[in-house]
Amino acid sequence: xxxxxxxxxxxxxxxxxxxxxxxxxxxxxxxxxxxxxxxxxxxxxxxxxxxxxxxxxxxxxxxxxxxxxxxxxxxxxxxxxxxxxxxxxxxxxxxxxxxxxxxxxxxxxxxxxxxxxxxxxxxxxxxxxxxxxxxxxxxxxxxxxxxxxxxxxxxxxxxxxxxxx
Numbered sequence: 001x002x003x004x005x006x007x008x009x010x011x012x013x014x015x016x017x018x019x020x021x022x023x024x025x026x027x028x029x030x031x032x033x034x035x036x037x038x039x040x041x042x043x044x045x046x047x048x049x050x051x052x053x054x055x056x057x058x059x060x061x062x063x064x065x066x067x068x069x070x071x072x073x074x075x076x077x078x079x080x081x082x083x084x085x086x087x088x089x090x091x092x093x094x095x096x097x098x099x100x101x102x103x104x105x106x107x108x109x110x111x112x113x114x115x116x117x118x119x120x121x122x123x124x125x126x127x128x129x130x131x132x133x134x135x136x137x138x139x140x141x142x143x144x145x146x147x148x149x150x151x152x153x154x155x156x157x158x159x160x161x162x163x164x165x
Contacts, residue, residue, distance in 0.1 A: 046077060046078075046155070047077065047078045048075050048076065048077055048083075048147070048155070048157040048158065049075070049076055049158070050073060050074070050075050050142065050145055050157055050158060050159070050160045051073070051074045051075075051076075051160070052068055052071055052072075052073055052074075052142065052160055052162065053067070053068035053071040054068075055068065055162065056160070057160055057161045057162065058162065058163075059162075059163040059164070059165045060162055060163070060164065060165065061164075061165055062134065062135070062136060062164050062165070065134055065140070065162065065164050066131055066134070069122065069127045069130055069131055070121065070122075070127050071121065072085070072120040072121045073085045073088060073120045073121065073142060073145065073160070074120075075145065075147045075157050083147040083148060083149060083155075084120065084147060084148050085119065085120035085145060085146070085147055086118065086119075086146045086147060086148050086154060087116065087117060087118045087119070087144075087145075087146045088116070088117055088120075088142050088143070088144060088145040088146070089114060089115075089116050089117075089142070089143045089144040090114050090115055090116075090117060090122060090126070090140070090141070090142055090143075091112055091113070091114035091139075091140075091141040091143065092112070092113050092114060092130065092134075092138070092139075092140060092141075093110050093111070093112050093138055093139040093140075093141065094110070094111045094112075094113070094133070094135070094138050095108045095109075095110060095111075095135070095137050095138055096108065096109055096110075096111050114141075116144075134164055135164065136164055136165055137163075137164065137165075138163075138164050139161060139162065139163050139164070140161075140162040140164070141159060141160070141161050141162075142159060142160040142161075143159040144156060144159075145157045145158075145159065145160070
């Protein structure tokens with residue numbers, strides 16, 4: 001019985017010590033930095049936007065897409081400075097129709113083709129082929145766009161996605 005009493009007393013003492021340790025006051029929080037310091041860091045952050053012809057990422061009517069297929073990619077920073085495009089990857093997502101054997105209805109699948117380019121525009125072969133095949137609902141994606149920022153610095157800028165409507 002004494003053994004049981006000592007065990008209960010030890011258990012109770014351990015629980016109350018744990019509760020007391022958890023109820024210690026927390027140290028005061030550090031004061032927040034002034035807003036002026038955070039905005040100056042945000043101003044120094046590089047931001048780029050990529051355009052194709054005069055268009056940003058958007059859905060563009062097919063006739064306009066046909067007009068800009070020979071245009072160059074243009075990359076600008078927040079101060080509107082232009083930077084030369086060194087290379088980019090291009091993906092063409094075409095919608096292809098097929099007959100579903102199970103439901104006997106027409107369905108669509110996406111076929112993706114692409115290539116890597118050096119310079120700022122599509123090759124004549126790709127441009128001419130797209131003029132013949134591009135249709136409503138398809139996508140043209142320019143990704144991994146690399147620009148020459150300074151003589152020794154290269155940057156990858158955001159991708160450009162054009163949807164044909």
